[in-house]
Amino acid sequence: GAVVSQHPSRVICKSGTSVKIECRSLDFQATTMFWYRQFPKQSLMLMATSNEGSKATYEQGVEKDKFLINHASLTLSTLTVTSAHPEDSSFYICSAREWLAGREIIAKNIQYFGAGTRLSVL
């Protein structure tokens, strides 16, 4: 099956520092990747859609200057939390949608998820 690798799995950092999280599709190409965030006892909430070779699309209420997304290749998207503060502490998880044989499997919209990154800002 499709495998998505996310790194690091856990980050503890000081307030004011920036943290980069990587999301890689290991055995397939993904023109579109998604970034989600999950607070305790809440559901996964979409933060942004990462499109290869173009700007990311952010959901309402998500600061694009705070959460920088780069999707430089068909297998890698990165999320950088800039000047992190304690309120940014959360579980961040990425997903990728498979692009198969020249056409993205759009209609089915099956997304494959990484294991997530637990960010703790002190």
Added chain:
Amino acid sequence: DQQVKQNSPSLSVQEGRISILNCDYTNSMFDYFLWYKKYPAEGPTFLISISSIKDKNEDGRFTVFLNKSAKHLSLHIVPSQPGDSAVYFCAASRFRAGGGADGLTFGKGTHLIIQP
């Protein structure tokens, strides 16, 4: 405003019996629905999906039913096995006419516990 709701935080089922997990949605624009399974410290794993043009999709022990008029879907697992113990998330998406699709909208999940 939660557009996808899983009203049962947990469900306990005896091994060998049927597990039924329920999900309701409010956005009539959703046209694709998925179920994911999640173990602790892992990302959600895709289980089964259904398009809004169907009312049933079956894959082995897993069957998803969709009732569009009621905006309700359910996941049936039969027979339930100990390895099925996990958190199950219901998710929905909307296809965009210009190509591509939205990110997924998730429910809060139901913790399924299979008792021996």
